[in-house]
Amino acid sequence: MAFRISRTGLLFALIGLAGLALPFVQFKPNRIVPGEGLRLFDALSLPLGWMIGLVLGAVLIAGCLERWPARLRLTVALLSVIAVTLALGAAATQLTPPDNTLARVSPSSGFWLLLLAFALMLADAQSRITLGLPIRLAMLIGAMVLIAVILGSGVLDGVSVMREYAARSDLFAREAAGHLVLAFGSLGLALLIGLPLGVAIYESPAMRRPVLGILNILQTIPSLALFGIMIPIFGWIAANIPGAAQAGVAGIGLFPALVALFLYSLLPVVSNTLTGLIGVNPATREAAAGLGMTRPQILVQVLIPLALPVLLAAIRIVLVQNIGLAVIAGLIGGGGFGTFVFQGLNQTAMDLVLLGALPTIALALVAGIALDLLVEATGGAPKGGQA
């Protein structure tokens, strides 16, 4: 029986072993000064650090072998991700001197590499198993519950990012809500304007070039430049048009951030609406008209249901894009997780930057996966239906 080496397994092992060799955490006397790096073996108390380190190392090396069943690989990778996370929490608890509120233990390159190695292994194993939609949905919910349980249990409370969180838990809830308002609000606005616009340029082909041209130009304006343009314009409007300021118009803050994200969302929504509608078999549309459906009936009963998978793909693109882009709103006082990122950058407090960045990444991942599942649920079944 030949023991074949898995190339991906080898890559994961190299990443993970580098992680074991590099500092797992940074121990800092306070939140700003650079700290002292500690490897996993040194970060935890004597038998525990070596035990976890050796087990993880063994898993990584064993993962190089091709012969693992994918389900076993999936389970082991998941357990390893949990182990690495819990090790971080344990290291933070053990290293922080009691009654010292200034000292900080932050995750360092070793932790991130180990997490990356096992996350890749997890994703790789998952992609090799063909799982049904309900199971994958259950897995997504399970992962979210697991994260909530780990965070809620307090095992990570000693870690620097969680210390930053503890100091700002009220603010965090507010900025989280702000982030969601920015991402979903701009998506909602884009759908409200973009869907009818997409339908309109489908009905009148002459308008396609100019409309898509303008949206394309909007898309290429860098976000900072867009803010630069909007601040004086909206500032002027708020100051000079009665009622505008009361309605929320302002040069800085939530309003321009929402407008910027909305403008960036228009192109994907409009162009995907158009693509989806054009993709409907002309014979189907012809039949709908010939059977006596009115234009609104054709649109609602035939065109939109058939274009739905492409529309959902647009929603996915826009939502994931906007969750990421919404960080930039922090720069002009628009709220959202970007607030922590830019505060952290100003204070050179990387832990605070992470407090903004990590939930943003998690949110984008969850939104992306959830919408992928939705696209598959609506578009996967009737494929090949059109001759």
Place this chain on the structure above:
Amino acid sequence: MIEIQNLTRIYGTTAVVKDVSLTVETGQIAALVGTSGSGKTTLLRMINRLVEPSAGRVLIDGKDTAEIEPHLLRRQIGYAIQGHGLFPHRTVAQNISTVPRLLGWTQDQHRARVDELLELFQMEPADFRDRMPHELSGGQQQRVGVARALAARPDLLLMDEPFGALDPVIRAKAQQDLRDIQRQLGTTLIIVTHDMEEAVTLGDRIAVMDKGELLQYGPPSEILTTPATSFVSDLIGTGDRPFRLLSLTPVAEIIAEGQAEGAEIPREASLRDALAECLWSGRDRLPVEGGGIVTLDSLRAQAAPTARAAE
């Protein structure tokens, strides 16, 4: 009765349909034949106002179609097209019941109608009702397309190349079935085709169109024996002409007294079938079911246009 009066359609500066007038009697089949670009599809689409006429009018049982809202007009007229145009996201039953639901029939009414139509088209309702269109064969999709067009019991059915996507064997069967169902329901049918064979097989009247103009409108035998222009004779194809002519008449019409050897042929078989049987079995006379014979000489006489003209 469908009266098409001086119908014209102009796109830009070119007239794709020029001053066409023709009448289709109730319960008859009219076949619009022509090459692509002849204006036959545009003419058809002006009847249910998918295309608005530039000039002229269409009367259905004496009523001007321009006076009815287009979508309400279309709900009264069956419409089936090439590639069937079934809604891929709806089941067979939902597809068929499209027009009844637009007309506000009750659920019981349109369910019963779906089952009735599926049975008419020889598809077991319990088996086919809930299938999606992509789970059907090409021939089944085509039948569902026609069933959908007939769902609200229209008096007029328009078909644009309905058999265009079918292979020859299934097509012949589908044509026969359509003919039977049309006779049974008494529906007036206007069918667009580029295939003269199909027009001769199905049509009580054939309208030949070229470059937007109606060249000739008459029964198949007239089109075959006295084509109005060289274009019409080209479309018929001179090689097949005698056989097409023979295929129009059933054996029953030329039965003579006498006795003959060998297998009998049915009374409703066409003269073409009789000729083929004569040639194949090497006989010069065939016995007909129920008595009498057909002779090779009489078949030969029927195949020549002069004989027809003398009738």
